[in-house]
Amino acid sequence: AQSVTQPDIHITVSEGASLELRCNYSYGATPYLFWYVQSPGQGLQLLLKYFSGDTLVQGIKGFEAEFKRSQSSFNLRKPSVHWSDAAEYFCAVGPRGGADGLTFGKGTHLIIQP
Amino acid sequence: DGGITQSPKYLFRKEGQNVTLSCEQNLNHDAMYWYRQDPGQGLRLIYYSQIVNDFQKGDIAEGYSVSREKKESFPLTVTSAQKNPTAFYLCATKTEAGSYEQYFGPGTRLTVT
Numbered sequence: 001a002q003s004v005t006q007p008d009i010h011i012t013v014s015e016g017a018s019l020e021l022r023c024n025y026s027y028g029a030t031p032y033l034f035w036y037v038q039s040p041g042q043g044l045q046l047l048l049k050y051f052s053g054d055t056l057v058q059g060i061k062g063f064e065a066e067f068k069r070s071q072s073s074f075n076l077r078k079p080s081v082h083w084s085d086a087a088e089y090f091c092a093v094g095p096r097g098g099a100d101g102l103t104f105g106k107g108t109h110l111i112i113q114p
Numbered sequence: 115d116g117g118i119t120q121s122p123k124y125l126f127r128k129e130g131q132n133v134t135l136s137c138e139q140n141l142n143h144d145a146m147y148w149y150r151q152d153p154g155q156g157l158r159l160i161y162y163s164q165i166v167n168d169f170q171k172g173d174i175a176e177g178y179s180v181s182r183e184k185k186e187s188f189p190l191t192v193t194s195a196q197k198n199p200t201a202f203y204l205c206a207t208k209t210e211a212g213s214y215e216q217y218f219g220p221g222t223r224l225t226v227t
Contacts, residue, residue: 041221043218
């Protein structure tokens with residue numbers, strides 16, 4: 001069965017510092033990978049996605065992620081965080097043998113220190 | 115404006131009552147999904163529907179029911195059989211066939227006491 005692991009429940013970063021959020025997946029074939037962001041009490045917003053091709057993908061809000069097949073990882077990065085980046089971040093993998101939803105990690109809560 | 119609407123944003127019910135959560139979309143997407151979110155648990159799939167009048171159970175369907183009578187609408191009923199219904203519920207749609215990215219509504223927070 002496929003799974004997604006986000007090893008860090010909480011991460012604290014100073015404003016202006018760089019950020020890397022980790023995501024490891026278990027999947028039987030070439031996965032479709034996603035990063036979503038969620039502000040408190042809100043729905044999820046798609047940050048970026050990887051389907052194929054260039055393993056470094058660019059997303060919205062200055063985020064990027066790198067797919068590393070050998071490490072089964074899809075880590076999210078940002079060179080300089082802003083206080084508005086404080087949120088919950090979810091990594092997801094699909095499909096689940098069809099159009100039956102995505103498998104999500106448990107999320108990483110990002111705290112920005114002034 | 116295209117999007118996904120979930121109403122209401124907050125919902126309160128007494129234990130033993132059924133409650134229906136609304137999800138409407140005008141994106142013309144075929145597939146729709148319901149997820150449940152609990153603190154520290156990520157999102158778990160309840161039900162999904164790929165076409166009108168058809169739907170399938172996800173990982174945690176017990177105590178829930180759905181219908182898909184129109185392409186635009188996919189309501190979720192939380193029945194009294196659901197043992198722990200208090201949670202944040204998210205509706206999502208999927209873009210065109212062959213793509214797997216999903217777009218989410220704003221969510222409904224259900225509190226059952």
